Amino acid sequence: MQNHKYCIGEKVSLVGRVQVSAAHGEYKVMRLLPAESGQFLYRIKSEFEPGERVVAEDELAVRS
Numbered sequence: 137m138q139n140h141k142y143c144i145g146e147k148v149s150l151v152g153r154v155q156v157s158a159a160h161g162e163y164k165v166m167r168l169l170p171a172e173s174g175q176f177l178y179r180i181k182s183e184f185e186p187g188e189r190v191v192a193e194d195e196l197a198v199r200s
Contacts, residue, residue: 140168140176140193147199148180150191159184162199 142148146165150158159182166188169177175192 138176140178142168142178142193142196142198144168148178148196149199150195151197152195158182158189163189163196 142165144165144167147162148165149161150163161182161184163180163182165178166181167179169179169190171177172192175194177190177192178196179188179190180196181188
């Protein structure tokens, strides 16, 4: 069984598809969600946005 690549509290960046309305910079993983269409989902939060977003694992990268 495959596990999530990122963990709660980890700092990540959005990559891949262009997210015009997404805040730039660092996001924090808030929750690990079940897989959908073969990919794990994550609830992430930016300090520059009031709400959280749900994104697929391939839309994230470790923040360097």
